Amino acid sequence: MRYIRPLSIEDAVGQLAGSSGTAAILAGGSDLLVRMKGGFVEPDLIVDIKAIESLSEIRETAEGFSIGAAVPCAVVGENASLKKAWPGVVEAAKLIGSKQVQGRCTIVGNLCNASPAADSVPALVAAGARAVVVGPGGRRTIAVEAVPTGPGKTSLAKSEIIEAILLDKRAPRSGDAYLRFIPRTEMDIAVVSAGVNLTIDEAGVVKSARVAVGAAAPTVLLVEEAAEALIGRKLDEAALERLAKVCAGACRPIDDKRGTVEFRRKVAGVLARRAAMTAYTRAGGK
Protein backbone atom coordinates (compact mmCIF):
# COMPACT_ATOMS: atom_id res chain seq x y z
CA MET A 1 0.00 0.00 0.00
CA ARG A 2 1.16 3.51 -0.88
CA TYR A 3 -0.06 6.80 0.56
CA ILE A 4 0.38 9.94 -1.52
CA ARG A 5 -0.65 13.55 -1.05
CA PRO A 6 -0.62 15.31 -4.43
CA LEU A 7 -0.67 19.10 -4.58
CA SER A 8 -2.77 19.45 -7.73
CA ILE A 9 -5.90 17.77 -9.00
CA GLU A 10 -4.13 16.99 -12.30
CA ASP A 11 -1.39 15.17 -10.40
CA ALA A 12 -4.00 13.27 -8.37
CA VAL A 13 -5.83 12.19 -11.52
CA GLY A 14 -2.52 11.22 -13.15
CA GLN A 15 -1.53 9.10 -10.17
CA LEU A 16 -4.90 7.35 -10.24
CA ALA A 17 -4.69 6.78 -13.99
CA GLY A 18 -1.15 5.43 -13.72
CA SER A 19 -1.81 3.08 -10.83
CA SER A 20 -2.31 -0.62 -11.19
CA GLY A 21 -4.45 -2.39 -8.63
CA THR A 22 -7.06 -0.75 -6.47
CA ALA A 23 -6.93 2.91 -5.55
CA ALA A 24 -8.94 4.92 -3.06
CA ILE A 25 -9.43 8.65 -2.76
CA LEU A 26 -9.09 9.92 0.81
CA ALA A 27 -10.87 13.11 1.85
CA GLY A 28 -12.46 12.86 5.31
CA GLY A 29 -11.87 9.12 5.61
CA SER A 30 -14.97 8.53 7.73
CA ASP A 31 -16.18 5.86 5.31
CA LEU A 32 -12.88 4.73 3.78
CA LEU A 33 -11.04 4.02 7.04
CA VAL A 34 -14.01 2.09 8.43
CA ARG A 35 -14.13 -0.05 5.29
CA MET A 36 -10.36 -0.60 5.42
CA LYS A 37 -10.55 -1.63 9.06
CA GLY A 38 -13.41 -4.00 8.33
CA GLY A 39 -11.38 -5.62 5.55
CA PHE A 40 -13.91 -4.65 2.90
CA VAL A 41 -11.32 -2.72 0.90
CA GLU A 42 -7.56 -2.99 0.78
CA PRO A 43 -6.39 -0.26 -1.56
CA ASP A 44 -2.94 -0.48 -3.14
CA LEU A 45 -2.89 3.29 -3.41
CA ILE A 46 -4.44 5.95 -1.17
CA VAL A 47 -4.65 9.41 -2.74
CA ASP A 48 -5.16 12.01 -0.02
CA ILE A 49 -6.68 15.05 -1.76
CA LYS A 50 -6.59 17.41 1.23
CA ALA A 51 -3.32 19.11 0.23
CA ILE A 52 -4.90 20.34 -3.03
CA GLU A 53 -5.61 23.90 -2.02
CA SER A 54 -8.58 24.63 -4.28
CA LEU A 55 -10.45 21.61 -2.89
CA SER A 56 -10.47 22.98 0.64
CA GLU A 57 -12.58 26.05 0.06
CA ILE A 58 -16.18 27.13 -0.37
CA ARG A 59 -16.30 29.78 -3.09
CA GLU A 60 -19.19 32.14 -3.67
CA THR A 61 -19.32 33.33 -7.26
CA ALA A 62 -21.77 35.19 -9.47
CA GLU A 63 -23.24 31.82 -10.47
CA GLY A 64 -23.63 30.49 -6.92
CA PHE A 65 -21.50 28.33 -4.66
CA SER A 66 -18.70 25.86 -5.25
CA ILE A 67 -17.98 23.52 -2.34
CA GLY A 68 -14.59 21.83 -2.64
CA ALA A 69 -14.33 18.07 -2.27
CA ALA A 70 -12.13 18.30 0.82
CA VAL A 71 -14.31 20.75 2.79
CA PRO A 72 -15.49 19.06 6.00
CA CYS A 73 -19.20 19.27 6.81
CA ALA A 74 -18.38 21.25 9.97
CA VAL A 75 -17.06 24.02 7.70
CA VAL A 76 -20.14 23.76 5.47
CA GLY A 77 -22.27 24.27 8.59
CA GLU A 78 -20.31 27.36 9.63
CA ASN A 79 -20.69 29.16 6.31
CA ALA A 80 -23.38 31.77 6.98
CA SER A 81 -23.83 32.77 3.36
CA LEU A 82 -24.32 29.16 2.21
CA LYS A 83 -26.67 28.50 5.10
CA LYS A 84 -28.78 31.49 4.15
CA ALA A 85 -29.01 30.47 0.50
CA TRP A 86 -29.31 26.68 0.89
CA PRO A 87 -30.47 25.90 4.45
CA GLY A 88 -31.75 22.45 3.45
CA VAL A 89 -28.40 21.37 2.01
CA VAL A 90 -26.58 22.66 5.08
CA GLU A 91 -28.96 21.00 7.55
CA ALA A 92 -28.56 17.70 5.70
CA ALA A 93 -24.75 17.95 5.75
CA LYS A 94 -24.86 18.75 9.46
CA LEU A 95 -26.79 15.54 10.18
CA ILE A 96 -23.93 13.27 9.11
CA GLY A 97 -22.38 11.60 12.15
CA SER A 98 -21.13 13.13 15.37
CA LYS A 99 -19.18 16.32 15.95
CA GLN A 100 -16.02 14.23 15.57
CA VAL A 101 -17.20 12.91 12.19
CA GLN A 102 -18.37 16.39 11.15
CA GLY A 103 -14.78 17.60 11.50
CA ARG A 104 -13.73 15.17 8.78
CA CYS A 105 -16.63 14.04 6.58
CA THR A 106 -17.35 15.75 3.26
CA ILE A 107 -20.45 16.00 1.05
CA VAL A 108 -18.49 14.67 -1.92
CA GLY A 109 -17.46 11.67 0.17
CA ASN A 110 -21.06 11.21 1.24
CA LEU A 111 -22.05 11.25 -2.44
CA CYS A 112 -19.28 8.92 -3.63
CA ASN A 113 -19.77 6.42 -0.80
CA ALA A 114 -23.07 5.92 -2.65
CA SER A 115 -25.19 4.84 0.27
CA PRO A 116 -28.89 5.16 -0.57
CA ALA A 117 -29.29 6.54 2.97
CA ALA A 118 -26.65 9.29 2.59
CA ASP A 119 -28.07 12.38 4.29
CA SER A 120 -26.64 15.12 2.12
CA VAL A 121 -27.58 13.50 -1.19
CA PRO A 122 -31.39 13.96 -1.25
CA ALA A 123 -30.88 17.61 -0.29
CA LEU A 124 -28.29 18.05 -3.06
CA VAL A 125 -30.50 16.30 -5.62
CA ALA A 126 -33.47 18.47 -4.62
CA ALA A 127 -31.21 21.53 -4.89
CA GLY A 128 -30.26 20.60 -8.45
CA ALA A 129 -26.62 20.46 -7.41
CA ARG A 130 -23.98 19.47 -9.96
CA ALA A 131 -20.68 17.68 -9.52
CA VAL A 132 -17.49 18.81 -11.27
CA VAL A 133 -15.69 15.65 -12.34
CA VAL A 134 -12.01 15.81 -13.28
CA GLY A 135 -10.45 13.01 -15.29
CA PRO A 136 -7.53 12.46 -17.66
CA GLY A 137 -9.62 14.02 -20.45
CA GLY A 138 -10.42 17.18 -18.53
CA ARG A 139 -13.46 18.44 -16.65
CA ARG A 140 -17.14 17.64 -17.01
CA THR A 141 -20.10 18.71 -14.95
CA ILE A 142 -22.87 16.24 -14.18
CA ALA A 143 -26.03 16.22 -12.12
CA VAL A 144 -25.47 14.90 -8.61
CA GLU A 145 -28.12 12.21 -9.14
CA ALA A 146 -26.00 10.80 -11.99
CA VAL A 147 -23.15 9.90 -9.61
CA PRO A 148 -24.49 6.98 -7.52
CA THR A 149 -25.68 4.00 -9.56
CA GLY A 150 -26.44 1.60 -6.71
CA PRO A 151 -25.39 0.89 -3.13
CA GLY A 152 -21.61 1.53 -2.99
CA LYS A 153 -21.36 2.08 -6.76
CA THR A 154 -20.83 5.25 -8.77
CA SER A 155 -20.70 6.19 -12.45
CA LEU A 156 -17.16 7.57 -12.03
CA ALA A 157 -14.24 5.99 -13.87
CA LYS A 158 -11.25 4.82 -11.82
CA SER A 159 -9.13 7.86 -12.63
CA GLU A 160 -11.87 10.40 -12.06
CA ILE A 161 -12.22 12.67 -9.02
CA ILE A 162 -15.11 14.93 -8.07
CA GLU A 163 -13.48 18.29 -7.50
CA ALA A 164 -16.45 20.26 -6.20
CA ILE A 165 -20.19 20.47 -5.84
CA LEU A 166 -21.89 23.43 -7.50
CA LEU A 167 -25.05 25.05 -6.19
CA ASP A 168 -26.84 27.72 -8.19
CA LYS A 169 -27.30 31.28 -7.03
CA ARG A 170 -30.68 31.52 -5.37
CA ALA A 171 -33.66 32.97 -7.19
CA PRO A 172 -35.76 35.26 -4.97
CA ARG A 173 -38.49 33.54 -2.90
CA SER A 174 -36.78 30.15 -2.83
CA GLY A 175 -36.41 27.66 0.00
CA ASP A 176 -35.20 24.12 0.61
CA ALA A 177 -35.41 21.64 3.47
CA TYR A 178 -34.30 18.12 4.36
CA LEU A 179 -35.79 15.73 6.91
CA ARG A 180 -34.96 12.17 7.84
CA PHE A 181 -36.51 9.63 10.14
CA ILE A 182 -34.27 7.87 12.67
CA PRO A 183 -35.32 6.06 15.85
CA ARG A 184 -32.91 8.15 17.95
CA THR A 185 -32.49 11.92 18.25
CA GLU A 186 -29.18 11.97 16.36
CA MET A 187 -26.15 10.01 15.18
CA ASP A 188 -28.03 7.39 13.24
CA ILE A 189 -28.55 6.35 9.63
CA ALA A 190 -31.71 7.50 7.86
CA VAL A 191 -34.48 4.90 7.76
CA VAL A 192 -36.07 7.10 5.12
CA SER A 193 -35.59 10.76 4.19
CA ALA A 194 -36.83 13.54 1.92
CA GLY A 195 -35.49 16.78 0.46
CA VAL A 196 -37.61 19.50 -1.13
CA ASN A 197 -36.51 22.64 -2.95
CA LEU A 198 -38.93 25.17 -4.40
CA THR A 199 -39.40 28.70 -5.70
CA ILE A 200 -42.65 30.63 -5.40
CA ASP A 201 -44.05 33.76 -7.05
CA GLU A 202 -45.35 36.90 -5.30
CA ALA A 203 -48.73 35.27 -4.77
CA GLY A 204 -47.23 32.21 -3.11
CA VAL A 205 -47.78 29.89 -6.08
CA VAL A 206 -45.00 27.33 -6.57
CA LYS A 207 -43.14 28.14 -9.80
CA SER A 208 -40.60 25.36 -9.71
CA ALA A 209 -39.82 22.45 -7.40
CA ARG A 210 -37.61 19.41 -6.99
CA VAL A 211 -38.35 16.56 -4.60
CA ALA A 212 -35.94 13.76 -3.66
CA VAL A 213 -36.45 10.74 -1.43
CA GLY A 214 -33.60 8.89 0.30
CA ALA A 215 -33.12 5.39 1.75
CA ALA A 216 -36.13 4.20 -0.21
CA ALA A 217 -34.47 2.64 -3.29
CA PRO A 218 -30.97 1.50 -4.40
CA THR A 219 -30.16 5.16 -5.08
CA VAL A 220 -31.63 8.46 -3.95
CA LEU A 221 -34.75 9.10 -6.06
CA LEU A 222 -35.58 12.33 -7.84
CA VAL A 223 -39.38 12.19 -7.89
CA GLU A 224 -40.48 14.39 -10.79
CA GLU A 225 -44.16 13.59 -10.38
CA ALA A 226 -43.96 14.84 -6.79
CA ALA A 227 -42.60 18.17 -8.00
CA GLU A 228 -45.45 18.34 -10.51
CA ALA A 229 -47.91 17.94 -7.64
CA LEU A 230 -46.62 21.22 -6.21
CA ILE A 231 -45.96 23.33 -9.30
CA GLY A 232 -48.67 25.83 -10.20
CA ARG A 233 -50.34 25.61 -6.81
CA LYS A 234 -50.10 27.13 -3.40
CA LEU A 235 -49.15 24.62 -0.76
CA ASP A 236 -52.75 23.68 -0.02
CA GLU A 237 -53.91 20.47 1.57
CA ALA A 238 -54.72 18.84 -1.76
CA ALA A 239 -51.23 19.54 -3.12
CA LEU A 240 -49.59 18.20 0.04
CA GLU A 241 -51.76 15.07 -0.01
CA ARG A 242 -50.85 14.45 -3.62
CA LEU A 243 -47.14 15.04 -2.85
CA ALA A 244 -47.20 12.51 -0.01
CA LYS A 245 -49.04 9.92 -2.08
CA VAL A 246 -46.71 10.24 -5.06
CA CYS A 247 -43.57 10.01 -2.85
CA ALA A 248 -44.91 6.92 -1.08
CA GLY A 249 -45.68 5.36 -4.44
CA ALA A 250 -42.25 6.14 -5.89
CA CYS A 251 -40.40 4.29 -3.12
CA ARG A 252 -38.88 0.90 -3.79
CA PRO A 253 -37.57 0.27 -0.27
CA ILE A 254 -36.15 -2.82 1.37
CA ASP A 255 -37.61 -4.56 4.39
CA ASP A 256 -35.08 -4.70 7.21
CA LYS A 257 -34.71 -4.39 10.97
CA ARG A 258 -34.76 -0.61 10.77
CA GLY A 259 -38.05 -0.34 8.88
CA THR A 260 -40.56 -2.30 6.86
CA VAL A 261 -41.49 -1.49 3.29
CA GLU A 262 -44.89 -0.25 4.42
CA PHE A 263 -43.40 1.97 7.13
CA ARG A 264 -40.81 3.48 4.80
CA ARG A 265 -43.43 4.25 2.15
CA LYS A 266 -45.70 5.99 4.60
CA VAL A 267 -42.94 7.97 6.30
CA ALA A 268 -41.43 9.04 2.94
CA GLY A 269 -44.74 10.75 2.21
CA VAL A 270 -44.96 12.33 5.65
CA LEU A 271 -41.38 13.66 5.48
CA ALA A 272 -41.80 15.02 1.95
CA ARG A 273 -44.91 16.83 3.11
CA ARG A 274 -43.21 18.35 6.14
CA ALA A 275 -40.06 19.27 4.19
CA ALA A 276 -42.24 20.96 1.56
CA MET A 277 -43.93 23.04 4.26
CA THR A 278 -40.59 24.11 5.73
CA ALA A 279 -39.17 24.92 2.28
CA TYR A 280 -42.30 26.92 1.50
CA THR A 281 -42.00 28.95 4.71
CA ARG A 282 -38.30 29.54 4.02
CA ALA A 283 -39.24 30.80 0.56
CA GLY A 284 -41.48 33.37 2.25
CA GLY A 285 -44.78 31.60 1.58
CA LYS A 286 -47.57 31.74 4.09
Added chain:
Amino acid sequence: MAGVAVSTTINGDNVEYLCQPDETLLDVLRDRLGLTGAKEGCGTGDCGACSIILDDRLVCSCLVLGAEAEGRRVETVEGMAHGDTLHPLQQKFLEHAALQCGICTPGFLIAAKDLLAKNPDPSEEEIRFGLAGNLCRCTGYDKIVRAVQDAANVMKGA
Protein backbone atom coordinates in the same frame (compact mmCIF):
# COMPACT_ATOMS: atom_id res chain seq x y z
CA MET B 1 5.69 -1.82 2.95
CA ALA B 2 7.70 1.38 3.02
CA GLY B 3 7.15 3.60 6.02
CA VAL B 4 5.81 7.13 5.72
CA ALA B 5 7.95 9.78 7.45
CA VAL B 6 5.78 12.25 9.31
CA SER B 7 6.69 15.52 10.98
CA THR B 8 3.96 16.99 13.15
CA THR B 9 3.20 18.90 16.34
CA ILE B 10 1.68 17.07 19.29
CA ASN B 11 0.66 19.05 22.37
CA GLY B 12 3.02 21.82 21.28
CA ASP B 13 6.06 19.58 20.74
CA ASN B 14 7.59 18.85 17.36
CA VAL B 15 7.39 15.11 16.80
CA GLU B 16 8.71 12.94 13.98
CA TYR B 17 7.77 9.34 13.35
CA LEU B 18 7.65 6.63 10.73
CA CYS B 19 4.35 4.84 10.22
CA GLN B 20 2.75 2.43 7.82
CA PRO B 21 0.47 3.97 5.17
CA ASP B 22 -2.61 2.21 6.53
CA GLU B 23 -1.83 2.86 10.20
CA THR B 24 -4.30 5.08 12.06
CA LEU B 25 -3.20 8.12 14.01
CA LEU B 26 -4.69 6.42 17.08
CA ASP B 27 -2.31 3.47 16.65
CA VAL B 28 0.61 5.83 16.07
CA LEU B 29 -0.18 7.78 19.24
CA ARG B 30 -0.62 4.68 21.36
CA ASP B 31 1.85 2.18 19.96
CA ARG B 32 4.66 4.31 18.57
CA LEU B 33 4.58 7.42 20.75
CA GLY B 34 3.40 5.98 24.06
CA LEU B 35 0.52 8.46 24.29
CA THR B 36 -2.09 6.01 25.53
CA GLY B 37 -4.66 8.58 26.69
CA ALA B 38 -6.76 8.20 23.54
CA LYS B 39 -8.50 4.83 23.71
CA GLU B 40 -9.73 2.46 21.06
CA GLY B 41 -13.38 1.69 21.79
CA CYS B 42 -15.01 0.82 18.49
CA GLY B 43 -12.37 1.73 15.91
CA THR B 44 -15.12 2.92 13.58
CA GLY B 45 -15.83 6.49 14.70
CA ASP B 46 -18.93 5.69 16.77
CA CYS B 47 -17.79 5.91 20.40
CA GLY B 48 -15.48 8.93 20.61
CA ALA B 49 -13.01 7.30 23.03
CA CYS B 50 -10.15 8.14 20.65
CA SER B 51 -11.12 11.82 20.28
CA ILE B 52 -8.31 14.29 19.68
CA ILE B 53 -8.14 17.83 18.32
CA LEU B 54 -6.54 18.14 14.89
CA ASP B 55 -5.94 21.73 13.75
CA ASP B 56 -8.70 23.00 16.06
CA ARG B 57 -11.21 20.36 14.91
CA LEU B 58 -12.44 17.59 17.15
CA VAL B 59 -11.95 14.26 15.33
CA CYS B 60 -11.78 10.54 16.03
CA SER B 61 -8.14 9.56 15.74
CA CYS B 62 -9.22 6.07 14.64
CA LEU B 63 -10.57 7.69 11.47
CA VAL B 64 -7.36 9.58 10.68
CA LEU B 65 -4.27 8.01 9.14
CA GLY B 66 -0.98 8.62 10.91
CA ALA B 67 0.36 9.88 7.58
CA GLU B 68 -2.27 12.62 7.50
CA ALA B 69 -0.84 14.35 10.57
CA GLU B 70 2.06 15.71 8.48
CA GLY B 71 2.46 19.44 9.14
CA ARG B 72 -0.60 19.62 11.37
CA ARG B 73 -1.31 20.29 15.05
CA VAL B 74 -2.48 17.44 17.24
CA GLU B 75 -3.85 17.92 20.77
CA THR B 76 -4.44 14.92 23.02
CA VAL B 77 -5.59 14.52 26.62
CA GLU B 78 -1.91 14.35 27.66
CA GLY B 79 -1.61 18.05 26.85
CA MET B 80 -4.43 19.19 29.13
CA ALA B 81 -2.78 19.28 32.55
CA HIS B 82 0.13 21.63 33.26
CA GLY B 83 2.58 19.55 35.29
CA ASP B 84 0.75 18.57 38.46
CA THR B 85 -2.01 21.13 37.89
CA LEU B 86 -5.03 19.54 36.34
CA HIS B 87 -7.10 21.27 33.68
CA PRO B 88 -10.35 22.59 35.22
CA LEU B 89 -12.29 19.95 33.28
CA GLN B 90 -10.12 17.19 34.75
CA GLN B 91 -10.49 18.65 38.22
CA LYS B 92 -14.27 18.88 37.90
CA PHE B 93 -14.56 15.35 36.49
CA LEU B 94 -12.85 14.17 39.68
CA GLU B 95 -14.96 16.32 42.00
CA HIS B 96 -18.23 15.28 40.36
CA ALA B 97 -17.22 11.63 40.04
CA ALA B 98 -17.96 11.96 36.33
CA LEU B 99 -16.27 8.66 35.57
CA GLN B 100 -16.37 5.07 36.67
CA CYS B 101 -14.33 2.70 34.51
CA GLY B 102 -12.61 5.67 32.83
CA ILE B 103 -12.20 4.30 29.32
CA CYS B 104 -14.34 7.05 27.77
CA THR B 105 -12.93 9.82 29.97
CA PRO B 106 -10.01 11.07 27.85
CA GLY B 107 -12.36 11.34 24.87
CA PHE B 108 -14.93 13.23 26.93
CA LEU B 109 -12.28 15.58 28.31
CA ILE B 110 -10.97 16.46 24.87
CA ALA B 111 -14.47 16.80 23.42
CA ALA B 112 -15.49 19.02 26.34
CA LYS B 113 -12.33 21.12 25.91
CA ASP B 114 -13.19 21.63 22.25
CA LEU B 115 -16.80 22.43 23.14
CA LEU B 116 -15.84 25.08 25.73
CA ALA B 117 -13.24 26.61 23.41
CA LYS B 118 -16.01 27.27 20.87
CA ASN B 119 -18.86 27.90 23.29
CA PRO B 120 -17.60 29.05 26.74
CA ASP B 121 -21.12 29.21 28.21
CA PRO B 122 -23.08 26.23 26.87
CA SER B 123 -26.59 25.31 28.00
CA GLU B 124 -27.21 21.80 29.29
CA GLU B 125 -28.75 20.91 25.94
CA GLU B 126 -25.73 22.27 24.07
CA ILE B 127 -23.44 20.18 26.26
CA ARG B 128 -25.50 17.05 25.66
CA PHE B 129 -25.57 17.61 21.89
CA GLY B 130 -21.93 18.67 21.85
CA LEU B 131 -20.85 15.47 23.57
CA ALA B 132 -23.22 13.16 21.67
CA GLY B 133 -20.28 11.70 19.77
CA ASN B 134 -18.86 10.28 23.00
CA LEU B 135 -20.39 7.19 24.53
CA CYS B 136 -20.24 6.31 28.24
CA ARG B 137 -21.76 3.06 29.50
CA CYS B 138 -21.20 3.78 33.21
CA THR B 139 -22.26 7.22 34.33
CA GLY B 140 -25.58 7.83 32.62
CA TYR B 141 -24.03 11.14 31.48
CA ASP B 142 -25.57 13.36 34.19
CA LYS B 143 -22.40 13.69 36.21
CA ILE B 144 -20.39 14.38 33.08
CA VAL B 145 -22.78 17.19 32.09
CA ARG B 146 -22.58 18.70 35.58
CA ALA B 147 -18.80 18.51 35.61
CA VAL B 148 -18.63 20.32 32.27
CA GLN B 149 -21.07 23.00 33.48
CA ASP B 150 -19.02 23.51 36.62
CA ALA B 151 -15.75 23.65 34.68
CA ALA B 152 -17.28 26.19 32.31
CA ASN B 153 -18.12 28.39 35.29
CA VAL B 154 -14.59 28.11 36.65
CA MET B 155 -13.04 28.82 33.27
CA LYS B 156 -15.23 31.88 32.68
CA GLY B 157 -14.07 33.30 36.00
CA ALA B 158 -10.42 32.63 35.17
